[in-house]
Amino acid sequence: MGIDWKAYQTNGFFDELIDGQGGVRPHGRQLAQFFAGLSGDELKQARAVADLAIKEMGISFTVYDEGNTIDRAWPVDIIPRIIGKNEWQTVETGLKQRVEALNLFINDLYHEQKIIKDGVFPKDLLAKSVNFRPQCVGVNPPNNIWAHICGSDLVRDGDGTMYVLEDNLRVPSGVSYMLENRSVMKRVFPELFEQVPVLPVNDYPSQLFDMLSAMSPRPQDIPEVVVLTPGVFNSAYFEHCYLAQEMGCELVEGRDLVVEKDDCVYMKTITGLRRVDVIYRRIDDLFLDPEAFNPDSKLGVPGLMRAWAKGNVALVNAPGAGVADDKVVYAYVPEIIKYYLGEEAKIANVPTYKCLDKKERDYVIKNIDKLVVKPANESGGYGLLIGPKSTKKQQQETIAQIKADPRNWVAQPTLNLSTVPTLAESDPAGRHVDLRPFILSSGKDIQVTTGGLTRVAMVKGSLVVNSSQGGGSKDTWIVDEEAE
Incomplete structure (x- = not known):
């Protein structure tokens, strides 16, 4: 059986x-x-x-x-x-x-x-x-x-x-x-x-x-909603395609959109420009608009932040x-x-030690072999130290990083x-x-x-x-x- x-x-x-x-x-x-x-x-x-x-x-x-x-x-x-x-x-x-x-x-x-x-x-x-x-x-x-x-x-x-x-x-x-x-x-x-x-x-x-x-x-029955993707090489591209298809929305890249002189966003189509009301964006902030953030970004739309700030x-x-x-x-x-x-x-939150606090930082360093230590803004499990499963060398490297930038680190019990x-x-x-x-x-x-x-x-x-x-x-x- x-x-x-x-x-x-x-x-x-x-x-x-x-x-x-x-x-x-x-x-x-x-x-x-x-x-x-x-x-x-x-x-x-x-x-x-x-x-x-x-x-x-x-x-x-x-x-x-x-x-x-x-x-x-x-x-x-x-x-x-x-x-x-x-x-x-x-x-x-x-x-x-x-x-x-x-x-x-x-x-x-x-x-x-x-x-x-x-x-x-x-x-x-x-x-x-x-x-x-x-x-x-x-x-x-x-x-x-x-x-x-x-x-x-x-x-x-x-x-x-x-x-x-x-x-x-x-x-x-x-x-x-x-x-x-x-x-x-x-x-x-x-x-x-x-x-x-x-x-x-x-x-x-x-x-x-x-x-x-x-x-x-804009008050209307069916607004123009698009899903903005960084493109085919993004790790979540499957999801971007899937959600756009399920919602019946256009999947667009930055090059498919343009901000005109009226500070509104338009999508390029074979019949001309079509105004966009809502952008479900799957691009990080810093790549959204080369005028406002990273000027070298090819993924975003110039002027997008201006259009958003004006409520368009x-x-x-x-x-x-x-x-x-x-x-x-x-x-x-x-x-x-x-x-x-x-x-x-x-x-409840998991009990968390903030390394920016000296007393809590000292505790973390002293007990690093028992704790899970995390950088503040990494994701996907990167930068993580799981104390009980780590080597002395890994622990010392993490301690050095904590001392160099305490604000960037927290620790939690395993x-x-x-x-x-x-x-x-x-x-x-x-x-x-x-x-x-x-x-x-x-x-x-x-x-x-x-x-x-x-x-x-x-x-x-x-x-x-x-x-x-x-x-x-x-x-x-x-x-x-x-x-x-």
Whole structure:
């Protein structure tokens, strides 16, 4: 027969499917029963069907390796990660609270900076922020929303507590893989979706389009929305194409757009120029507009910032939103929530040591072999030092970097990340996971995806889940326990 769950070892970690006594968690019983009923050959066949579906659907991502760009098939494990609806509703409420407060924070920083004047947020921290854009000071985006799309990474610790690990507010990626993971699973196990009450995720493209349309500066039934991509060599190009296609929008590069004398943005078409209302931009701030930022950029549109500042086009996410996408700013989010909303954070931060504080910096240096040390603005797992798995040489190199620029470093305890059964070998074994839900905010409404992108460390014992560094992914199922 198939998987013998009694033989599955949680190894002392909090497992999302199997509890500490070896029993199946209530919301996962139908799933576990289904996989227990599959033979070894059926499991092999299911994995082969998934691999074939990924190739047929062209689901890929790009890895940059020593100057080369390599396209790879998107890695999906066929045992989904499963979360109960009741727990998810609590998480959803916490994510909405977080994004609301962060938007108020960003808007405040580009206007009156009350949070600094009131002594809640350090002035020096903002002064040395690499993502604060002076070009955005005084600009009023529609509904004062700067981070329209946020991807907050969640992790679960050994005691089952869910934490926010970081917020991605600049150009968050990965949502297309969340949607494609579901498509793959429906191809592989269509009958399983008839047995388990899984909440849907496929309404995200329509929710995204509605949010983008709501940002239009011109009142009209169907605004002109485009997706601005850096081009085919970008690691997330698959996602740019996918979302544009799903929303029925044009996928454009900087050379396809022009800002005219009226400070409006137009798209070049075979029938002439067509005015653009909303740009879902997948280009970093510094390459958006060579007039305002990097003058050598060939990816952006000259005059784009001028058009945006005058309210003639909406940019999603807004330039400058990355000021809150900083691992040092992250450490202040509970205070930010309390300051703007008068509430305690509904989802906790991971305890974070700020190296700009001498006392905390000394603690980090003394205990570097026990901590996870992170640079403030890197992503994709780059620049990370995982203390317990690092060498003395790596620790000394990181200490030197901390001393050279303390503001750029934070540290956190090494969490016992939760695991999910994963078919890394012939039998399922626990592999560590995180979760990236996506939050859409228009100022009038905030929506959270039903689940998100679960990333899994495919290497035994590894805590690095990033696909660029050998990680994989899973479909994330939010299961309605009452319907079950």
